Amino acid sequence: MSDYEQLASERLASVNSKIAHTAKIAGRKASDINLIAVSKTYDAEAIAPFISAGQRVFGENRVQEAQTKFPALIDQFGALELHLVGQLQSNKAEDAVALFHTIHSVDRESLVTAIARASDRLGKRPRCFIQVNIGDEPQKGGCAIEALPTLLEKARVATLDVVGLMAVPPADTEAAPYFALLAKLAHDHGLAALSMGMTNDFETAIMLGATHLRVGSALFGDRVADHA
Numbered sequence: 001m002s003d004y005e006q007l008a009s010e011r012l013a014s015v016n017s018k019i020a021h022t023a024k025i026a027g028r029k030a031s032d033i034n035l036i037a038v039s040k041t042y043d044a045e046a047i048a049p050f051i052s053a054g055q056r057v058f059g060e061n062r063v064q065e066a067q068t069k070f071p072a073l074i075d076q077f078g079a080l081e082l083h084l085v086g087q088l089q090s091n092k093a094e095d096a097v098a099l100f101h102t103i104h105s106v107d108r109e110s111l112v113t114a115i116a117r118a119s120d121r122l123g124k125r126p127r128c129f130i131q132v133n134i135g136d137e138p139q140k141g142g143c144a145i146e147a148l149p150t151l152l153e154k155a156r157v158a159t160l161d162v163v164g165l166m167a168v169p170p171a172d173t174e175a176a177p178y179f180a181l182l183a184k185l186a187h188d189h190g191l192a193a194l195s196m197g198m199t200n201d202f203e204t205a206i207m208l209g210a211t212h213l214r215v216g217s218a219l220f221g222d223r224v225a226d227h228a
């Protein structure tokens, strides 16, 4: 095993053991918590050791970047579960539906329509999270909290497979209140899945009900050029 393969395997084991430990404290089953390894900016060579170490679920924030890396990895290792965690332009919806198992960034009616159309054309329905702009930040993706009921209704009519809500809380502030708010919104709308928690706050997210953790740097290391 190379040093990097060793490191990848240790980092993965460390994150998984933190998830198991926190789940236990929360009285939850670790198997109800999905770790999405966010591999954006890292190439196929850097991703492969994580697959060898047992990780099959990966997240990317750009459709085109994922297209350059994952088809070859899937050829080599077999099926992987891919999650799109970044903003999606409607004109890339068909490419996204073709490649991704789950889309976490559905945040507007035009995108609901584009995904529904792509799903019909490809005969493939990705799972979807509605992204909520939970901190009401002007520069952030996600629908406004007030717009959520209308967007959910639109998605229901379009027969999107909406499984839950996703959010990225404001940076440099305590995430817990935002996670709690997202959990309340999901509960109010009868949605079971919660995509929340990243490297710095995934344990808090587990305590507040997260079902899908999106963890990048704790696994791959700090990103040099972050284009999140």
Ligand SMILES: *Cc1c(COP(=O)(O)O)cnc(C)c1O
Pocket: 038, 040, 061, 085, 086, 168, 198, 199, 200, 214, 215, 216, 217, 218, 228
């Ligand atoms: C990059 C990214 C992550 C992972 O962030 P880390 O802090 O590196 O764990 C999670 N979610 C989204 C939407 C991202 O863009």
